[in-house]
Amino acid sequence: MSSRSARALLSVLTGAGLMFAVPAATPAFASSAPVAAAEATVTDGCYTWSGALSEGASGEAVRQLQIRVAGYPGSGSQLAIDGQFGPGTKAAVQRFQSAYGLSADGVAGAATFNKIYELQDDDCSPVNFTYGELNNCNSDWSGGKVSAATARANALVTMWKLQAMRHAMGDKPITVNGGFRSVACNSSVGGAANSRHMYGHAADLGAGSQGFCALAQAARNHGFTEILGPGYPGHDDHTHVAGGDGRFWSAPSCGI
Ligand SMILES: [Zn+2]
Numbered sequence: 001m002s003s004r005s006a007r008a009l010l011s012v013l014t015g016a017g018l019m020f021a022v023p024a025a026t027p028a029f030a031s032s033a034p035v036a037a038a039e040a041t042v043t044d045g046c047y048t049w050s051g052a053l054s055e056g057a058s059g060e061a062v063r064q065l066q067i068r069v070a071g072y073p074g075s076g077s078q079l080a081i082d083g084q085f086g087p088g089t090k091a092a093v094q095r096f097q098s099a100y101g102l103s104a105d106g107v108a109g110a111a112t113f114n115k116i117y118e119l120q121d122d123d124c125s126p127v128n129f130t131y132g133e134l135n136n137c138n139s140d141w142s143g144g145k146v147s148a149a150t151a152r153a154n155a156l157v158t159m160w161k162l163q164a165m166r167h168a169m170g171d172k173p174i175t176v177n178g179g180f181r182s183v184a185c186n187s188s189v190g191g192a193a194n195s196r197h198m199y200g201h202a203a204d205l206g207a208g209s210q211g212f213c214a215l216a217q218a219a220r221n222h223g224f225t226e227i228l229g230p231g232y233p234g235h236d237d238h239t240h241v242a243g244g245d246g247r248f249w250s251a252p253s254c255g256i
Helices: 003-015 060-068 087-099 110-119 148-168 183-188 212-219
Strands: 176-178 202-205 226-228 239-242 248-250
Touching (some): 060 087, 060 110, 060 148, 087 110, 087 148, 148 202, 148 212, 148 239, 212 239
Parallel strands (some): 226 248
Antiparallel strands (some): 176 202, 226 239
């Protein structure tokens, strides 16, 4: 649970009539929550898993897990967010576990979930990216080629892919200069007629400390099926990454 989660919980308690401030360092939920012998009860402001998940599991809990490990599909691949815990999900969980120094058994249990809770904010976005960064077109995600809810959900997956890429590149900040575009926003910036920006899948990255080519090269390992960068028309000043069907990578100046 992030400190934001703790503050949110505190504000809920205060709103419920608690008269005295609880010291910030005190986990307000710990005193009354039952604690199992094997693992401590954890609550998270975004989503809390109720038990371990392994190959063969299915349902919403698996789908929520898949969103969080979408950045670990293996080079050139994209993880299906389908609620079915198959071999691809197991391998993605193993890569996530390895990336964070956990036992890489491919079973999502307490250690894996606790790491995810550390990495996510109360709105379910990963701690180093925000919905606002992924949408500088409008505030309600409307007017794209998919429903607002779908566009926002696609952007969430994109953010988790970026979080994985950021970690793999040494946890240095990644600059996001835009993401979702309504059809009108896309037209006004001269975007391609079927741009993945209108689906919420795409993000345009600034050079940051990594440089456009390093970003484009790393993106190949983190679930981005569309990568456009230096040498591709119109992409000498940013690296475009996106998920979605089919693969198209082109950044000739970067060897892609
Ligand atoms: Zn773009």
